[in-house]
Amino acid sequence: MNRDHDRSKYTLGVIQMAMEEKTENNILHALDLCEEAVREGAQVILLPELFSSPYFCQKEDVARFHYAEEINGELKTRFSAFAEKHGVAVVVSFFEKRAHGLYHNSVQVLDADGESLGIYRKMHIPDDPAYYEKFYFTPGDLGFKVFHTRFGCISPLICWDQWYPEAARIAALQGATALLYPTAIGWHPFEKDEYGARQLDAWITVQRGHAIANGVYVAASNRLGHEAEEGQDGILFWGASFICDPQGVMLALGSHDKEEVLLADIDLEDLESIRCNWPFYRDRRTDAFADLQKRFIDSSTPGTVY
Amino acid sequence: MNRDHDRSKYTLGVIQMAMEEKTENNILHALDLCEEAVREGAQVILLPELFSSPYFCQKEDVARFHYAEEINGELKTRFSAFAEKHGVAVVVSFFEKRAHGLYHNSVQVLDADGESLGIYRKMHIPDDPAYYEKFYFTPGDLGFKVFHTRFGCISPLICWDQWYPEAARIAALQGATALLYPTAIGWHPFEKDEYGARQLDAWITVQRGHAIANGVYVAASNRLGHEAEEGQDGILFWGASFICDPQGVMLALGSHDKEEVLLADIDLEDLESIRCNWPFYRDRRTDAFADLQKRFIDSSTPGTVY
Numbered sequence: 001m002n003r004d005h006d007r008s009k010y011t012l013g014v015i016q017m018a019m020e021e022k023t024e025n026n027i028l029h030a031l032d033l034c035e036e037a038v039r040e041g042a043q044v045i046l047l048p049e050l051f052s053s054p055y056f057c058q059k060e061d062v063a064r065f066h067y068a069e070e071i072n073g074e075l076k077t078r079f080s081a082f083a084e085k086h087g088v089a090v091v092v093s094f095f096e097k098r099a100h101g102l103y104h105n106s107v108q109v110l111d112a113d114g115e116s117l118g119i120y121r122k123m124h125i126p127d128d129p130a131y132y133e134k135f136y137f138t139p140g141d142l143g144f145k146v147f148h149t150r151f152g153c154i155s156p157l158i159c160w161d162q163w164y165p166e167a168a169r170i171a172a173l174q175g176a177t178a179l180l181y182p183t184a185i186g187w188h189p190f191e192k193d194e195y196g197a198r199q200l201d202a203w204i205t206v207q208r209g210h211a212i213a214n215g216v217y218v219a220a221s222n223r224l225g226h227e228a229e230e231g232q233d234g235i236l237f238w239g240a241s242f243i244c245d246p247q248g249v250m251l252a253l254g255s256h257d258k259e260e261v262l263l264a265d266i267d268l269e270d271l272e273s274i275r276c277n278w279p280f281y282r283d284r285r286t287d288a289f290a291d292l293q294k295r296f297i298d299s300s301t302p303g304t305v306y
Numbered sequence: 307m308n309r310d311h312d313r314s315k316y317t318l319g320v321i322q323m324a325m326e327e328k329t330e331n332n333i334l335h336a337l338d339l340c341e342e343a344v345r346e347g348a349q350v351i352l353l354p355e356l357f358s359s360p361y362f363c364q365k366e367d368v369a370r371f372h373y374a375e376e377i378n379g380e381l382k383t384r385f386s387a388f389a390e391k392h393g394v395a396v397v398v399s400f401f402e403k404r405a406h407g408l409y410h411n412s413v414q415v416l417d418a419d420g421e422s423l424g425i426y427r428k429m430h431i432p433d434d435p436a437y438y439e440k441f442y443f444t445p446g447d448l449g450f451k452v453f454h455t456r457f458g459c460i461s462p463l464i465c466w467d468q469w470y471p472e473a474a475r476i477a478a479l480q481g482a483t484a485l486l487y488p489t490a491i492g493w494h495p496f497e498k499d500e501y502g503a504r505q506l507d508a509w510i511t512v513q514r515g516h517a518i519a520n521g522v523y524v525a526a527s528n529r530l531g532h533e534a535e536e537g538q539d540g541i542l543f544w545g546a547s548f549i550c551d552p553q554g555v556m557l558a559l560g561s562h563d564k565e566e567v568l569l570a571d572i573d574l575e576d577l578e579s580i581r582c583n584w585p586f587y588r589d590r591r592t593d594a595f596a597d598l599q600k601r602f603i604d605s606s607t608p609g610t611v612y
Contacts, residue, residue, distance in 0.1 A: 124589045143594050163586050165471030165519050166595050174603045202518045202554050202584075209515020212508045213471050248508050278508075280469050283430045284601065288449050289472050292598050295590065297480045 008269055010151035012178060012217070013042025014262040016241040016254045018225035019054050023067070026052045027078060034082060034090065037261045043112070043151045044089045044266075046221040048241075049159050049182035050105070051093060055237070058229040060135040068097035071119060076108055084114025089149035091156050093182040095136075096121070105137040105158060107182060112150040120145045122158035123167060130188065130235055133160070146174040152266055159183045162203070162220065166292060168210035178217040178266050179210060185222060186237035200238055208248035215246040215275040217266050224257060246274045314575060316457035318484060318523070319348025320568040322547040322560045324531035325360050329373070332358045333384060340388060340396065343567045349418075349457045350395045350572075352527040354547075355465050355488035356411070357399060361543070364535040366441040374403035377425060382414055390420025395455035397462050399488040401442075402427070411443040411464055413488060418456040426451045428464035429473060436494065436541055439466070452480040458572055465489045468509070468526065472598060474516035484523040484572050485516060491528060492543035506544055514554035521552040521581040523572050530563060552580045 015033045019026050030051050037045050050056075052075060056064040069075060079092045089112050096106040096119070105122040121140030125133045144167055146155045155171030155178070162168075162181045171179055185203060187196045211218040224239035241254040243264040251264035275281065291297055321339045325332050336357050343351050356362075358381060362370040375381060385398045395418050402412040402425070411428040427446030431439045450473055452461045461477030461484070468487045477485055491509060493502045517524040530545035547560040549570040557570035581587065597603055 123591045123594060126589065128583075128585075139591065144597075160589065163519060163584070164590065165475060165515075166590070166598060169471060170595070170597050170603070173597060173600060198553055198555055205511055205554050206515045206518040209471075209512045209519070212512040213469060213515070247504055248511050249504055277434075278469070279434075281602070283432065283466065284470065284472070285429045285445070286599050286601055288429060289476070289599050291450075291476050291479060292472060293592050293595050294479060295592055296587070297476070 007151055009265055009267045010043045011041045012219055012243060012264055012266050013037030013040065013045045014219050014221045014241050014243055014252070015045065015047050016222060016224060016239055016260045016262065017048060017051060018259060019051060019223055019227070021054055023052050027075070031078065031082060033259065033261060037263070038086045038088055040261060040263055042088060042261070042263060044091070044149060044154060046091045046180045046219055047093055047182060048221045048223045049093045049184040050095055051223065053095070054227050055184045055223070055235060057133050057136055058130045058227070058232060058235060060132045065097075065103060065136070068095040068103050070097050071108065076110075076116065080110050080114040080116070083110040083112060087112045089151060091154070091180050091182065093158070103137055104140060105133065106140075107156045107158060109147040109149065109154070109156060117147040117149065118145070120156045120158070122161060124160040124164055126160040130229070130232060144170040144174070146171060146176045152177050152268070154178050154180055156180050156182070159185065162207050165210060165213065168214055168216075172214035172216050176216055177268060177271060178219060181207070181218070181220040183220045183222040183241075184237065186235040189226070189233045189236050192236060200240060204240065204242065208244050211244050211246055212248040213280065215271060215278070215280065217243065217245055217264075217271070219243040222254070224259070246271050313457055315571055315573045316349045317347045318525060318549060318570055318572050319343030319346065319351045320525050320527045320547050320549055320558070321351065321353050322528060322530060322545055322566045322568065323354060323357060324565060325357060325529055325533070327360055329358050333381070337384065337388060339565065339567060343569070344392045344394055346567060346569055348394060348567070348569060350397070350455060350460060352397045352486045352525055353399055353488060354527045354529045355399045355490040356401055357488075357529070359401070360533050361490045361529065361541060363439050363442055364436045364533070364538060364541060366438045371403075371409060371442070374401040374409050376403050377414065382416075382422065386416050386420040386422070389416040389418060393418045395457060397460070397486050397488065399464065408444060409442055410446060411439065412446075413462045413464060415453040415455065415460070415462060423453040423455065424451070426462045426464070428467060430466045430470055432466040436535070436538060450476040450480070452477060452482045458483050458574070460484045460486055462486050462488070465491065468513050468516075471516060471519065474520055474522075478520035478522050482522055483574060483577060484525060487513070487524070487526040489526045489528040489547075490543065492541040495532070495539045495542050498542060506546060510546065510548065514550050517550050517552055518554040519586065521577060521584070521586065523549065523551060523570075523577070525549040528560070530565070552577050
């Protein structure tokens with residue numbers, strides 16, 4: 001994996017933050033935390049999902065499309081300037097207005113010279129109580145992507161994508177050394193006591209599983225704090241941003257209640273060593289995977305006729 | 307998932323055992339442990355990989371093909387009688403002699419009337435120091451399969467398969483409510499102190515990840531104890547057989563040093579509830595998964611030309 005265009009090691013910084021109503025305040029706050037990450041040595045920086053706004057998907061409300069911006073909008077301008085000034089790459093989540101009435105949940109990858117390497121549009125869109133994303137976001141049409149930043153090859157995937165092994169695998173097959181998940185996940189306050197611990201554990205475990213199965217670093221950048229919604233309980237975003245290595249070992253793990261900058265080295269020698277010791281790529285039965293393109297394989301159920 | 311042909315709940319029994327040189331002793335011992343499982347309520351029983359012999363793959367030796375038997379061999383006869391007598395289904399791992407010089411690492415699924423529902427042949431064959439399986443086993447040519455036992459729909463997968471999300475997914479898409487992994491995994495004694503804990507943790511985590519991503523129960527049945535090999539260090543099989551639920555919650559976990567029968571209920575109402583609350587199947591981007599059939603996606607690497 002250690003090809004000429006990749007460095008053998010780079011430092012990943014993951015921002016965990018709380019958001020407020022005012023976009024400008026969120027942007028300034030994110031820039032502050034990114035500066036802190038740079039001071040601590042980060043070369044590639046991951047921001048949480050939709051960090052410039054509250055998590056507006058708690059309600060279906062046409063007025064909330066105003067949070068969206070175009071690809072070459074304010075966030076691009078501000079973070080490109082930041083990336084160029086500090087010589088770091090930044091993965092910037094944004095609510096993308098693509099056309100009148102056509103919106104995506106996207107990230108823009110800005111390289112260390114401030115230039116955009118392109119965007120990724122969230123492929124898997126959830127729709128659960130208080131996460132009404134299918135109302136706001138058209139599923140991505142760009143496929144799963146990798147971006148060759150100055151420091152290394154990364155794949156941005158977004159939140160609900162993190163539950164899908166297919167997404168992680170296709171990113172890894174393209175040469176990603178790290179899967180980076182901007183995230184907005186939390187507890188429904190009324191069920192936290194009963195289900196909270198296992199929900200959190202499942203969320204971390206499935207992603208550590210992607211790291212192990214694919215021999216890649218995995219990072220998630222989550223928001224935190226309670227965001228209220230009139231007439232509803234709101235969501236208690238659980239933080240717990242993390243970075244794990246290609247064997248699933250936790251390198252950094254955020255708290256549930258503090259803003260933080262997490263840091264870890266993405267070390268391609270370690271990655272190579274882990275993959276050579278557990279050579280999963282060697283043995284994949286690609287000849288037997290066609291059924292992965294099916295929604296379900298009903299024919300195996302007795303009595304099913306179409 | 308709770309269709310007419312499935313019961314809403316059944317009890318899974320997982321055997322963890324140590325093996326010795328003599329095949330007959332291993333069979334008798336396995337039958338004893340299966341009887342114990344039946345006494346404790348097991349309806350579907352999972353045995354470890356190649357339980358009728360030592361783990362002979364520690365060395366490449368033509369003489370060791372003698373451990374193999376045909377599909378309708380001794381193991382089939384003995385365990386069919388057991389299954390019929392007790393009215394339980396048994397997943398029986400065996401070293402399959404298919405033709406002269408053609409061998410597989412297989413399981414036979416015996417239903418509660420003693421009849422065979424068919425076999426599965428291990429699709430992913432490892433080859434690592436002291437696990438020289440590519441010498442002995444031709445990779446499976448039957449694909450990933452499910453079997454509708456009297457109690458429920460299960461998918462047997464074997465050991466190295468457990469690192470592959472594709473295998474778990476295709477089994478789940480066929481309606482499996484439990485993925486059952488006969489296993490032979492352990493530590494190289496010389497590296498256990500340095501790497502042992504994280505190897506074990508990765509092995510459990512990647513399988514819990516399959517449970518979570520697919521909303522299925524997962525069970526692994528491992529051998530335990532040190533098996534010596536002349537001129538080598540041997541392998542210290544780590545036990546730690548387990549059963550986890552569709553959210554990755556551990557229901558039963560074996561020790562590293564004791565033979566055990568693990569038991570847990572496979573509850574289709576729980577499975578349905580977990581899947582409805584986290585509806586991953588709903589949103590899979592099957593239109594974007596074609597690349598899973600590739601070995602690697604080299605075109606995304608700058609400078610790669612074919």
